Amino acid sequence: MSLSQLLRRPLVGRDGASVGRLSDVIVRLRGRDYPLVAGLVARIGNREVFLPIEQVTDFGRERIQLTSEVVDLRPFERREGEVLLRADVLGHRVIDVAHVELVRAHDLGLSPHPEGWIVACLDTGPHRLRLFGRSGAGSGRHWRDWKSCEPLIGHAQSARVRGPFGRVGRLRPADIADLLEDANRTESHEILQTVHADPELEADVFEELEPDSQTRLLKEKSDAEIAEVLTRMRADDAADAINDLPQNRRQPVLDALPAGQRTKVLTLMGFNPSSAGGLMALDILTASAGTTVTEALSLARAARTLQPEALTSIHVVREGNRLIGTVTLVVLLQARPDARLDEVMATEPVRVLPDTDVEDVALLMTDYNLLTVPVVDQQDQILGVITVDDILETVIPEDWRRREPAPHPAYRTDGGASAGPTRVTDLGG
Template sequence: MTESTTVGEHTGPEATTISLSDLLRAPVVASAGETIGRVVDVTVRLRGPDAYPEVTGLVAAMGGRRVFVAARTVDQWRPGRVTLTGNAVDLRSFQRHDGEVLLRADVLGHRLIDVAAAELVRAYDVELEHTGRGWSPVRLDTRRRPRFFGLFGSNDVASVRDWRSFEPLIGDGRSAAARRVAGRVGALKPAQIADLLEDADRAEGFEILDRVRSNPGLEADVFSELDSDKASQLLDGMPDADVAGLLGRMRADDAADAIVDLRQSRRLRVLDLMPAPQRVKVTTLMGFNPDTAGGLMNTDVTTCAATATAGEALAVIAAATTLAPEALLKVHVLDEGAHLVGLVSVIALLQSEPATAVVALMDSDPSRVDAAVDLADVALLMADYDLYLVPVVDDEDRVLGVVTVDDVLQATIPEDWRRREPAPRAVRAARYPS
């Protein structure tokens, strides 16, 4: 380990490093040589996802109190010793400021989001480096040491990685706004965010949700991917109005599942607060057994009249911006009485002239099921006929909804398969210019 020299306005070697573990409990020494305290933490200011945080100072234990020592008053940072430029310090008790992060209290032993792997990892040590303009935390060690708190003697490069590979996930409210700025959680896929939530504890879960709340559509998609127990736990911590707004943005079948998992005392309150069209869809779905086509279906479907042309049918698809993409694979063709008379695929419509009649392109005898058909029978039907979706109809062939292949997969794949640990993969340490 190379020792550092002076910082701030002083000059020193180009690439000096210190581990946080070598600073904690180190003596704070006045310029005259007297030990006046010991390091208990290091303070930093976050500067966004593409920049290293800036070390602003340290917290030292002095005479039974904790005081702040500004970085500009530190002459030398060395493993096991911090030397000041003078002999006096401000003895007022340390008070955390908004946006301030404490490396030991907030990072060490806490979990962060590994953005590339989309998983939560725990930080066991931090490497500080002198960048030429000051000190910054530049690397994290995410592997627990079995016997001692040493840091960078390990050859396990996968566990020692660039600070910027991670998204801070720290519980202190005074740094929440600074942590939210990065915004990289919102770039993950809904299923990846759901996996993070299912691995998170309660405090971590609400912080992750706070990162996606600015994108209501993404938040709804994330809840659609959550297992029922975790979704219920998170919904229990939200006000009724927020729950109703969230469920109002979800697919009706997913919202119905979430409503059923709410405490019975909340269901009616939340339903009453939901937008009327969504409430009707949800209450309709709640009337079906969840293991049947009716309980599984999505009530949002695309339809056109039997008199429509290919161009008009494509316009219906183009206008259906709120529907899930898998529900747009085929258009349901209805007669004047709203009975199902055929299905036409998007591919057939795209490959035809706009003026072509839909009835000339449609399957006039499509597979369909009634709402009481068991999930297993729906799955077998789709497998036997290579179907991506199946209409659900009533006794008069009026369309109630549609079951899509993703619904069937989600319902039939065992839960322990869906959430099993991924195969180990090598993590390449990112290289960033200093």
């Protein structure tokens, strides 16, 4: 049955007398399981009352049959964990987790189940909202399995029963960032509430946001809350985020950062953002020339806090942290375990100064097929490293960013890796 065809349908008692009309359907969310219908909201005169689902004997095409004409006339009050399908979901946008997009629920499909009636699917077809059984001209239905979607209902009490992070928490940070950039203020607030339960995920999501969206969402947080997010971000991304904040908020946020992160951020803020110094990451893996291949691989294995993209190479240094060579992890894996780094490293590695323009860095990395490039001072002391993903984010033209995005890989919603769209049979009345 479709919800739009049920709404406003008359409710009749056992004797056939009219009791009222259906105003809404109440369900209880059950985490990854289909929502179970708990009852109905009936409009009787000018009041709305609750009818338990046990009082319904039949959902007919013309009317809804009740076991009795006697109903509790106390005004309806929503209980914790309850969701109203018409008020909370119908006409609102939901997240299609399988395809990572925000779609509008034009209708909802109810199906019988051994436990009772469940919400099985949503109609997200590209048509005008269907209400009370009336369809838009030329409309087409597109039913999606409920389990592939995450409703955005703005109701904290029911959100708690969806699980620690809901289905959204299983998406990649970049995918969640795309959703946030497409969401309105209310929707983005609920998505952020979901990812806030995992601070590391929240920081990764903010790193992936476009600068304008990142600033907009950070400005709605307190100084302490911004600092909490920036503490877990890479120092170069945190520095960019602070630079994009209003002037009067930068210092309070800096003061709220832990000392170590504050020092890194202030260092990076001292460089031009469009230079190698403003783009580099400060956390790098270095080793001395006498380190063996086995020891170097152990260092890489233990460097769990470093950006993975920066771990493609180990930088070989001598006294005063002066760079003398680099060695990639591939070379280390193929070398003799007892070999020293000065036997396998590339001498005179490509490197740049902090004031080098990012366009020049991009050309160097392209010419020499580099995944990372170290940044050094005039004395060859290593200061940081630039990764290819940071370069790409900087040099991709703005109009390229605004074009239609590439399709996302489909996600499975049953805990597996990926899947195509779910097919749901069209529903009758």
